[in-house]
Amino acid sequence: MAGKVALEVKNVSKRFPGTLAVDNVSVEFHQGEVHALMGENGAGKSTLMKMIAGSYNDYTGDILIDGEEKLLHTPSISKKNGIGMIYQELSLARPISIAENILVGRLPVKYGVVLDKNKMIKEAKKCLATVKLESLDPEKNISEISQHQAQLVEIAKVMGNNPNILVFDEPTSALSREEVEMLFNIITDLKNKGMAIIYISHHIPEIFRIADRVTVMRDGKKIDTRSIDDVKPEELVQMMVGKTIDKFYSKRKGKIGDTYLEVQDLTRYGFVHNISFKARKGEILGFMGLSGAGRTELARCIVGIDPIDKGKVIKDGEDVTPKNYDDGINKGFAYLSEDRKSQGLFLRLTNEENILSALIPEYSRSGIYKKSNAGNIVMEQIEKLKVSPPNPKVGVGSLSGGNQQKILLGKWLATEPDVLILDEPTRGVDVGAKQVIHDVVTQLADNGTTVLLMTSDLPELVGLSDRAYVIRGGHMIGEIGKEKLTEETALLAANGEGSVCDVC
Amino acid sequence: MHKSKNIISLIDQNRAILLLILLTCFSAIFAPNFANRMNLSTILISGCMLAIISVGFTLVFILAQIDLSIGATAQFCGMLCVGLQPELGWTLSLIIAVLAGALIGLFNGIVVVKFKIHSFIATIGTMTIIRGILHLYSDGGTKSIDNYSLGEFLETGQFPIWFIIIVIGAIILFVVLSRPDVKTIKGITTIVVPAVFIILWLTTKLFSPIVIITFIIISIGIFLVDHTRFGKGFYVVGGNPETAWLAGINKDMYIILGFVICGITASLAGSIFAMRLSSMTARFIFAQKALMTSLAAVIIGGTQLTGGKGNILKSYFGVLMFQVLFNMIGCFGLGFEIQIFINGLILAVVVFYEAYTNYRHELLKGQRPELLKEAQSIR
C-alpha cells in the first residue's frame, strides 16, 4: 500500500532562543499511507510540522519532496510544492459562504470582471466531494455549519490547491465519536487515492485505527518509526514518555490529612456531568485527561467562574458552592488559568500590579483600598518564586514564559488559598522555572493547602500527585492510587485503555 | 423546536423588507393622505440621499469599521457643489465635490490604517474638522442659487428617450445574462421584479429621475460588491483578516478603498440632494440626522459592526423603511422631534436585540454535543 517517498526530512533541526525544539530528525513519509506523528507537549512535533508548512526560514537540514531538495522558507512555497496544512484553528472566515472560503483569492470570473457564481458553486462542490460533503449547500455561511463540518470545509479548501501531502494537526479534539468516524473515512479515502498523510495526535486509540506507521518524538528527537502492526500501545507510551530519570521530584514532607474538599455530582450541562470526588488536606490531587476532556471546565465550575447547573462543593464540612468567582476566592479557592497570556496575566501591567490584582477585595475596607498593607507580599512572592529580574515594577509582558508563569502563580499564592487549582502550570516554561514552581507547590501542600493539579505533562502529574483522577468526555472515569500511578497507566487510562480502579 | 428556530431566523434575516412592507401597509390603512402616488413618489425622492450614502456606509461596515463623518461630508460636499455652480457649472462642480469626498475618505482611510487609530475616533475627528470647514465656507448661512431647472428636472422631469432605452436595455441584458432558473424563487424574482419596475417606470410617474439615478448607483454598488471578485474581497477582509492575509489579499488597500468609496458616495449623495433643492443649509443638524438615520438603516438592514456581513439592498430597504416611518409620522401631524426620537428608539432596540442574542450565544459556547444529548435525555 505504501508508495514511494513523497516527503522526506533529513537531519533537520530548529533552534529557538534557549531550546533546540527539533533535534536532528529524519523521517520518510510515503504516498498512500497515513503516517502518525506522536509525542507529548513540547516533544517537537508541532515545530516539525511548522517547518514543513514553511513557517520558518532558518531550519537546518534538508527537506526533500519527491526526491528533490526544496527550501521551504515561506508558506506559499510549501503550498506550491503540494503541501496542505489543516490546522486546529481553522483559517476560515465565519461570516462568508463556504464556496467563497474554499475559493478565496481565486474566485472564478466570466467576461473578465463578473463573478461566475455557477462556476463557483460547481468548483466548490467538487472540492466538497473530496470530503464527502457534496450535499452541503456551498452558499451557506461558515457560521451556520457545525465545527465538524467547518473542519471538513477547511480540508476541502486545502484540497482545492491539489496537494500531494496533507498534514492534520490534532484534528479530533472537538469532534464527537461519529464525526471522528466520518473524518477517518475521508482520510482513508484520500490515502487510497495516493496522498501522503501526516497525522499529528496523542490519542493512542485513534492512531491504531487510522495510521499505517507511527513516528514517536520526545524532547525534539525522533525516538523511532514503527509500522502500526508491529507495535503495542504500551510500547508507544513508553517511547513517548521515556525513562526521564533526570527529573527528580522531591519527597513529600507534610502529612496528608482527612477529606477536606468534596465535590458532589457537579454538573454544567454540555461541559461536565455528574463529577464527584474527594480531596484531602495537604494533598496534591492530579487530574489526568486529554485536552478537551473537561478538566478546565471542571476547575472553572468549582471556583465559580462558570455557573453550575447541579451539584455541590463542600469544603471542611461546609457547603461553599460559589455563586461567582469573587465568592469563590473569598471562600478560599484559587484557580490558575490554562492560558496565562489571555486569561491569567495583565500583560500591560507590572509584576507588582499583577501579583496584587486578586488581592484588592482582601485589602479593601468599605471601598477604600490600602495598598500599603500589601507591600511586602509582592517581594515575598517574587523572592519565593525566584522571579528574574526580581523587579516588581517591570512590565510582566517583557518577562520570559517561565517567569511570567511564576508571577501568575505568585498572584494566586498571595491570596493564601485553602484549595489551589493549577491548570497546566508549567506549559511553555523552561526547566529551571519548572523546578522552582514544583518546589513551591510541594511546599504549599506540605503546609496544608489542598492542590488540584490538572496537567497533560505526564512526568509532572506522576511526580507531584499523591493520587490521580481520570477525566474523559466531561465525566469522571475513575481513580488511580499512588502505587499504580505511573506515566504509562495515566496515559492509558486517559485514552481509555488499561484497567483503572473506580473509587468514587 | 428546529422549525421555529428557522422561521425566526428567516424573519430576522429579512427584517428590513418585512418592516418596510408592514409599515407601508399600516400607513396606507391608518395614516391620512399617505396612500397616493404623489406621497409615495415623495417618499422615494426623500430617501435618495440616505440611500446613496448607505451604499458606501454599508461597505465600511462590511470592513468592520465605522465612519461617523458621512453626514458632514454629505453636507459639505453638497454645499461645495451648489456653491461652485455659478462659476463652474453643474458638471465641474459635481466633479470637484465628489473629489473632495474622495479625499476625505482617503484621509480617513490613511489615519485608520497607517496611524492605527480606531475608525470611530478617527472619523469623529474628521467630522469635527469638516464641520469647521463647512462653517467657514458657508459663513453660517445657506448656500443657494436661483436656478431651479436642474432641481425641477430631478424631481419631476423626464429622461430623454435614448437614456430610457439604454437603461432598460441594460436591465434586460443583465437579467438575460444571469440566466435565472425559473424553477426557483430567486429566479422568478430576478425576472418579475425588473419587469414590474420597467412597467411602473414607463406607465406611472412614480420614479423621478433622481430616484432612477439613485437606483443606478445602488445597482452599481451591489454589482461591485456581490458580483465581482474584487468586491468579494471586502467581505473576506472584514470577516477574518487572517483569512485574507493567508490568501494574499491586501487588507490595508481594501480598508483605505472602503473609506474612499464611502466618502465618494457621501459626497455624491449630498451633491445630488443639493442639486435637487438648488441649495444646502449650513445648520449642522442636517449632517447629524443623516448620520443617525443611515446608521439605524444599515444596522436594521442586518449589517453588523463585526464585519464580513452586509447587504446594500437590505440597507436600502432600511432607508426606505425609515422614510415611510418619517412620512407616516408627518401624516399624523407629528413633528420632526418625534422622528428623531423614533430613530433613536429603533436603533436602540436593534442594538440591544443584537447584543442580547450574542449574550445568550456566548453563554452556551463550547458545549459538547454528546453531553447535551445526554443532558436532554435525562431531563
Added chain:
Amino acid sequence: MGKGVYAMSAKDNTVLVKSRFNDVDDKNGISKLFDKAGVYVIALLLIILGIIVSPTKFLTPDNMLNILRAVGMLGITACGLSFVIYSSQMADMSVPSAMAFSGIITVQFLHFGLVPALILGIMFGMLIGLVNGIVVGYFRANAILWTLAMQFGMEGIMRYVWSGNQLYPDLEPGTSGAAFVNIFRMKVGPVPLLIIVMIVLYIIANIVMKKTKFGNQLKLVGSAYDVAKCTGINVRRTVLYAFLISSFTASVAGIFITSMNKLGVFYLGEGYDFKSVTAIVIGGMALSGGRGNIWGVLGGVLVMGLLNNILTFIGIPTAVQNVFVGLVFIAVVALHTYKLRKVGKDYA
C-alpha cells in the same frame, strides 16, 4: 483562610529592595517625564505661544480666569467620561444629552426649591448612565452604537416634550430661578464656583481611581477585560459604575451650562462628546483602557482651553477652531500610538 509560606528574608529586605528599583519599564528619564506630565509640557509651550501672540493681554489674571471658565464644563464632563474610557469601553456618546437633560429637569422643577431641583436634575441625568451601564455592562452591547442611540433618543424626547421651546427659569430676584442662574456666576472669593467644583471633582476622581477598590479594579478591567474576569472582579458591575460616573459629571456640567445660558434646551451639550474625548486622549489616557491618570486629563482640558484662547486672540472664529482641535487630536493620538508601537504595546 489557610496558611501561606513566607520567605523569611522578604520582610527585612523589602525597604532596601524597594529603593533599589525605580520605574524601569523600558524608558529613560526624559521620556518617562513626558509620559507622566507630557501634556503639561504642551500646556507650557502653549502659554509661551500665547505670550508671543498677545504679550499684553494673554498672561493676565482676567484672561486666565476666562480660559478656566471656558473649560470648566469641559473639565467636568471629561473627568467622568475618563472613567468610561479607562474601562476600555471606548465611548459615551450620550454625554451631551445627559447634560441637556439634567439642566432641563432642574429648571422644570425649580418650583420645588433650588436644592430639590438640583438633586432631581442630577438623578435624571444619571438615569441615562444607569441604562447605558446595564446595556453595555451586562449585555455587552457595543458602547459606541448604544450610547449614540441613547443620544438620539434622548434628544428626540427632549425636543418633543419641551416642544423645541427653551425652558426659561423664572428670574425674579429671590426665587430659586434667580439662585439657579447665579450658580454659574457665583464666586468664592475671586474664584468662580465652577472652577472650584471642577477641581474638587478632579481631586475626588483621583482618590477614587487610585485609592478605592473600584478604581483599582477599574484599571484591571480596562487593561484586560477577560483577565479581570478570571481574577474574580465583577467586570459587569465595574462597567456599570463607570457609566454612572460619566453621567453624573455630565449632569453636573449640564447644570452649569444651563445656568450659564439661562435656559434649559436640548442642544446645550452639543460637541461635548467629541471635546471630552479629545481632552482625555490629549491628556495621555489611551482609548484602549487601563492607562493614564486623571491629572493628565485635566492637563488635556487646559491644553484645549489654551488652544482655543490663543486661536481667538489670532482672530479665528470659534466654529473654525474645531478644525484645529480636530487636527491636534489626530496628531496627538498618532503620536501616542507611535510611541506605544515602538515599545510593542497596544493601540490608541
